[in-house]
Structure formats: structure tokens, C-alpha cells
Amino acid sequence: MFLLKLALRNITHAGLRTWLNVIVLSLAFVSIVLTEGLYDGMSEQVRDAEIDSNVGGGQFWQKKYDPFDPFSFEISHSEIPSDLNKEIERGNASPVLIVSAAIFPRHIIQSVRLKGIDPDQKIVNLPASILKEHSDTTSIPGFIGFRMAKSAGLHAGDYVSARWRNIKGTFDAGDIKIIKVIDINSPLIDKDQIWVPLEKLRKIMQAPGQASIIIVHKGITKIHTSSRDWVFKDRNFLLKDLNENINRKKVYSTFFYVILIGMALLAVFDTQVLSIFKRRKEMGTLMALGMTKWNVIVLFAIEGCLAGILAFIAGSLYGFPLLSYLANKGIILPRMIQQSQFAIGLTLYPKYGLRLYIVTSLILFVSVIVVSFLPTRRITKLKPTDALRGK
Numbered sequence: 001m002f003l004l005k006l007a008l009r010n011i012t013h014a015g016l017r018t019w020l021n022v023i024v025l026s027l028a029f030v031s032i033v034l035t036e037g038l039y040d041g042m043s044e045q046v047r048d049a050e051i052d053s054n055v056g057g058g059q060f061w062q063k064k065y066d067p068f069d070p071f072s073f074e075i076s077h078s079e080i081p082s083d084l085n086k087e088i089e090r091g092n093a094s095p096v097l098i099v100s101a102a103i104f105p106r107h108i109i110q111s112v113r114l115k116g117i118d119p120d121q122k123i124v125n126l127p128a129s130i131l132k133e134h135s136d137t138t139s140i141p142g143f144i145g146f147r148m149a150k151s152a153g154l155h156a157g158d159y160v161s162a163r164w165r166n167i168k169g170t171f172d173a174g175d176i177k178i179i180k181v182i183d184i185n186s187p188l189i190d191k192d193q194i195w196v197p198l199e200k201l202r203k204i205m206q207a208p209g210q211a212s213i214i215i216v217h218k219g220i221t222k223i224h225t226s227s228r229d230w231v232f233k234d235r236n237f238l239l240k241d242l243n244e245n246i247n248r249k250k251v252y253s254t255f256f257y258v259i260l261i262g263m264a265l266l267a268v269f270d271t272q273v274l275s276i277f278k279r280r281k282e283m284g285t286l287m288a289l290g291m292t293k294w295n296v297i298v299l300f301a302i303e304g305c306l307a308g309i310l311a312f313i314a315g316s317l318y319g320f321p322l323l324s325y326l327a328n329k330g331i332i333l334p335r336m337i338q339q340s341q342f343a344i345g346l347t348l349y350p351k352y353g354l355r356l357y358i359v360t361s362l363i364l365f366v367s368v369i370v371v372s373f374l375p376t377r378r379i380t381k382l383k384p385t386d387a388l389r390g391k
Contacts, residue, residue, distance in 0.1 A: 003299050018307060021268055025311030025368065028264035030319035032257055032360050037323065037350035038331070039253045043246050044351055047239065049185040052125045055238045057221050060084065060093075060214040060230045070111070073100045074165065077212045081227035084214055092220055094121035095211035097201050101164040103176070103194075105152040112148075113193045114164065116201030123215050126189075130179055131197045139175040140200055145190030149181040156180050162194075166206045174204065261364065265371045268304060273375045297373065304372020308365045326350050 065076035077097055080088070087093045097116035102109050119131045127143065134141030139159060144152075154160060156178055163173040176194060184190040202208055214230070216223055221234065286296055330347040 003295060003302055018310075021307045022310045022314050024267040025264050025308060025364065026315035026319070028260045029311060029315040029360060029364055030322070031260050032364075033319065033352065033356060034323060034326070034350065035253060035256055035260075036356055036360070037327070037352040038348065039250070040353075040356070041327075041349050041351035045349065046242065046246070050188070050239060050242060051218050051235070053184065053186045054124065054189050054215075055235055056123055056218045057216040058223075058232060058234045059216065059238060060223075060225065060232050062212050063229050063231055065098075065212050070100045070113070073098050073113070073212065074167075077167075077207060077210045078229050079209045080211055080214065081225055081230065083225050084223070084227070084230065087216075087223050088214070091122060091217070093214050093216045093223065094118055094123035095198065095214050097198060097205070097207065097210060098212040099164055099201060099205055101162050101194075103152065104161045104163075105154055110152055111192065112152075112162075114142075114162070114201055115189075115193055115195050116198035117195055118198045123217050126184070126195065127180070127182060128195065131195075134177065134179060139177040140196050140204070141179050142176045142194045142196040143180045143182055144178060144194050145184035146181055147184075147187060147190045148193060149178075151192070154178050154181070164204070166204065167210075168206060172204060261367060264364070265367055268307065268368055269371045269375060300375075301369055301373045304368050305365070307372075308368035311368075312361055312365070323350070323352055327352060 062076045062078055064072055066072040080095060084093065088095060095118065099114040099116075101112050101114045103112050104110075117126065117128045117131075119128045121128055130143060131141045140162075144154060149155065152160070158178045159175045160178065161173060162176050163171060165171050176196065178194075198211075202210060223232070225232075286299075287293065327350050330349040332347055
């Protein structure tokens, strides 16, 4: 108790030196929590966007379907089996027909994927219902994402000629009217893709009742089928590449984490070294009065510990309102962020959990104690007589 009271007195009388440590440590604490919260929020937001707009609870793939091989689209569609048709009728799944095509915007040729989707579906959060508002029977209605619109130079209301080959191998062509350009967070369903009515695409492809994939409702993780032509891909499989990408980028967050802690601890270390140098006579007096060298070491360690506690309190006082505001209002990101491979919107909402606060506090607290202890090891070699003389 005596050492604690003495350490508290020394902390309060240190003045600017103490508050410098407190400010640096608190800034590091708030910055670490903010950075980790931003990264966790981004990761969760990206996963949720992929699930809501593309993955759902999983997908059935026609056995020959390969999303990375456009040449497989010509043979990777077949009739939907009766058991899956029943799930579609119940609203538990939605079919999508995928076709390779070529469009000719601005007098150039561009390869695209025509994706037929049911305008009445409620499985993914795409505005497919706008396809029903099309009254022009001479063209095919379609909507695109802003990435596709930028790459092709298309706008809402534009017509673009398209060419495709039906299941019988015959080339055909027609005009597609761009009903609307929408914000699609996921680049996987935006880039080089045009969404059209499912039945319209089936008709021009001469493929009645066929589909390439079937998206399952996100609240359902498994639907059984007796057909061997359809293979179920669960959510873990569909999000594997995304999760691996996120984990790889986690390294950058960890690197920033280490830098912030290192800068804060360097300030504490320098302050402790300076304090030991300036307080040699004080240490000599304490040892001459009967205090052991290890008690002096513990005294300095307690002072560092108290600085960490004050930093946590100060960081909470100004950090909690700031972090709460950002969590509720979000952070507006530049438009160029949506050009990345992540399915992220223009507003990023950080995610802070109790575990993040506890882990960050413990790591910073323990690190401060260790850094406060390291410079004091020289005290074990100090003679009280030399300390009293200021040596």
C-alpha cells in the first residue's frame, strides 16, 4: 500500500511528463480500437453484401457450370428438377440463367454475361421488379450496375445491340434497353453483366424451364435434391475466396496495430529512462532509508501501470463518444472505393465489440508494465551512496 501511495504521489507531481504519457497512450488506444473496428465493420459489411445480393444461403450449380470459364455457359444449363421447382414455388429459391453474349456500345465489341432473373423473386436484393415495367416489346429490358455502365459508357434509357448463340448453336441478335443503372455493391454481379427477365432470356435462348444456377434463400442453409445434374455449393464454399482475401489484408491491420503500440510504448520507455536519470538522488535516499532495490523497481512499474490506467480513462472519455458517433453515422467513403474488388458501399459502419475493448486494453496495459519495468533493471546495480551523489 505504501508503494502504491508513493507511486500515485509521484504520478500526480510529475506534471507534464505524466500527461504526455497519458495523451500518447490514450491516442494509441483509441486509434487501435478505431482501426480494428473499421476493419471488422468492413469485413462484416462485405460478407453481408455478398450474401444478400449473390450468395444467399447457398447455390445449386448445374454440374458443368464454372463461373470462371465463360465457354462453359453454353452447356452449363439444364431443366430444373421437380423437387427444386417446388422450393422455387414456395419462395425458398430463385433460378438464374447465365448466357455469354457480346454487345456493341460506342461501335466496339464487348463480352458480357446476360443473366436472366425472375422479376418477382425475393431471394436477392436486386431490383428485379423494374423489369416488369418495360412496355417496349421490340427490345429486351435490362438493368446494370455502375461498374458495367462506366466500362460500356451506357446510361439509363440507352439501347445497345447484343449478339448471342442459343442452345441449338444458332447466332441471334437483338436490342437491350437499359432500364436503370443501379448501385450494386458486389462486383461479382456487376462487372460485364446485364440482368434481364428470366423468361425473356429463356425464350431467345430456346431453353424453356432451364437455369444455370439456383440461389437459395439466405435463411435456408440446405435443400436436398435427387438430381445429379445439380450440385449444391454452401456459403463457406462461395465465400472462400472472399474470406481468404480478407484474411490476407488482415496483415496490414496487424502491422498498423503494432506500429501504434510501438510508438506509444517508445514514449513511455523514453519517459521512464529520463525519470530514472533525474531521480537518482531520490532512489538513493529511498534505499538509504531501508527500501530494497526491488521495491524501487516495483515503484517505477506501478507508476507505469497507473499511467496506463489514466490513459485508458482519458481515452474512454473522448474516445467513446467519437467511436459511438462513427458506429451510428458511419464514415462516408470516396466513390473510387467501390471500384475495388470488395462489395462495400459508400458508407462504412465500424463494428466495436466488448472483446475488442478488453483485448486492446489488456495488450496495452501489459505492454506498458513491461516497458516500465525494463529501464529499471539498472537499479539492481545501483549503490545507494552513488545514487545519493547523483552518479
